[in-house]
Amino acid sequence: MNLKKNSLHDHNSCRQKVMEAAKAYCEQKRLKLTPVREAVLNMLLNEHQALGAYEILEGLRVAGFSAQPPVAYRALNFLRDIGFVHKIEQLNSYIACYHPDMSHSPVFLICQSCNDITEKSIDRHKDEFSIMADETGFQITNLVLEAKGTCQACLANL
Amino acid sequence: MNLKKNSLHDHNSCRQKVMEAAKAYCEQKRLKLTPVREAVLNMLLNEHQALGAYEILEGLRVAGFSAQPPVAYRALNFLRDIGFVHKIEQLNSYIACYHPDMSHSPVFLICQSCNDITEKSIDRHKDEFSIMADETGFQITNLVLEAKGTCQACLANL
DNA sequence: ATATGATTTGTTATGTTATAACATTCACTA
DNA sequence: TAGTGAATGTTATAACATAACAAATCATAT
Numbered sequence: 001m002n003l004k005k006n007s008l009h010d011h012n013s014c015r016q017k018v019m020e021a022a023k024a025y026c027e028q029k030r031l032k033l034t035p036v037r038e039a040v041l042n043m044l045l046n047e048h049q050a051l052g053a054y055e056i057l058e059g060l061r062v063a064g065f066s067a068q069p070p071v072a073y074r075a076l077n078f079l080r081d082i083g084f085v086h087k088i089e090q091l092n093s094y095i096a097c098y099h100p101d102m103s104h105s106p107v108f109l110i111c112q113s114c115n116d117i118t119e120k121s122i123d124r125h126k127d128e129f130s131i132m133a134d135e136t137g138f139q140i141t142n143l144v145l146e147a148k149g150t151c152q153a154c155l156a157n158l
Numbered sequence: 159m160n161l162k163k164n165s166l167h168d169h170n171s172c173r174q175k176v177m178e179a180a181k182a183y184c185e186q187k188r189l190k191l192t193p194v195r196e197a198v199l200n201m202l203l204n205e206h207q208a209l210g211a212y213e214i215l216e217g218l219r220v221a222g223f224s225a226q227p228p229v230a231y232r233a234l235n236f237l238r239d240i241g242f243v244h245k246i247e248q249l250n251s252y253i254a255c256y257h258p259d260m261s262h263s264p265v266f267l268i269c270q271s272c273n274d275i276t277e278k279s280i281d282r283h284k285d286e287f288s289i290m291a292d293e294t295g296f297q298i299t300n301l302v303l304e305a306k307g308t309c310q311a312c313l314a315n316l
Numbered sequence: 317a318t319a320t321g322a323t324t325t326g327t328t329a330t331g332t333t334a335t336a337a338c339a340t341t342c343a344c345t346a
Numbered sequence: 347t348a349g350t351g352a353a354t355g356t357t358a359t360a361a362c363a364t365a366a367c368a369a370a371t372c373a374t375a376t
Contacts, residue, residue: 034325036325053361070327073363089247089248128285129280129305132265132280136309136310138309139308140307141306143306144247147298148301149291149298149299149300150296192354210332211332211333211334231334231335
């Protein structure tokens with residue numbers, strides 16, 4: 001499992017905070033964080049890493065939910081819509097967002113050695129891609145910013 | 159088809175230049191731009207848009223090549239390795255690169271309205287993602303930078 | 317309280333994307 | 347011209363994702 005990250009912060013409290021934020025957000029927006037949706041978010045927060053849709057589906061099955069693919073994809077898409085889950089396009093997998101702040105675009109650093117994924121944020125509207133897009137009159141609705149490579153810890157162990 | 163781009167430049171000469179560049183590159187590196195590989199690159203250059211692997215496979219079938227999936231994927235991966243084709247991760251599709259310059263990272267602006275894809279370049283090592291990665295000691299081997307949205311022409315037609 | 321409309325969930329089936337594994341052919345060169 | 351490594355052919359299957367429709371649940375306005 002991902003010991004490195006766990007050692008860097010209090011994973012439990014971090015997880016709880018995000019879950020509460022999700023509940024508050026849904027309440028405020030009159031959206032429903034139903035049992036399936038909460039279970040999916042919880043699973044992603046627990047793992048603290050990217051999971052494939054079918055891994056999530058297996059988790060749902062174990063937890064007693066219906067385990068047909070649409071169940072997982074619906075929950076994932078709901079959570080993505082509200083910004084608490086992101087898809088890692090290069091891995092076809094999904095990861096919880098620990099700072100669901102709409103004014104920032106997520107940036108992912110994917111370590112090919114330890115499979116750890118670090119989420120960074122860049123200031124929307126100030127980054128050079130947004131600027132580049134502005135220059136050509138392109139209106140961005142979604143940004144995918146992913147870097148694959150080797151993280152510091154793994155570089156040190158080479 | 160993609161009239162907008164065709165009107166912006168001499169598509170034919172552009173296509174030929176890239177194909178020649180690919181041939182020169184392979185010759186220099188002692189790599190083989192075999193018939194299948196050339197056919198795939200040619201198809202992508204002709205279309206001047208992103209194609210799915212199975213569309214390419216169908217093109218190969220029509221051209222008389224073997225049309226099992228591995229044939230297309232192998233050719234695509236070869237062309238990606240040498241930098242003449244990129245994968246658009248958000249679309250699971252592949253597009254020819256018109257400025258295969260290793261010191262630049264490709265950036266794609268994907269218009270959801272007209273399906274046009276514009277490739278931009280950013281200076282590797284100077285962009286803020288590389289800088290962000292450097293700060294955390296992350297060594298990037300591959301960058302995926304894709305923006306979905308609406309292009310200028312389509313915005314004007316709303 | 318209850319009809320009604322909207323949202324969510326269940327379920328079946330299928331579509332789409334990609335790779336594993338191994339056999340065969342080809343091109344080079346020793 | 348035999349041996350080697352690269353490329354291709356081929357079969358099968360894995361992995362990812364959605365369409366379509368039925369059933370249940372929920373919200374709320376009368």
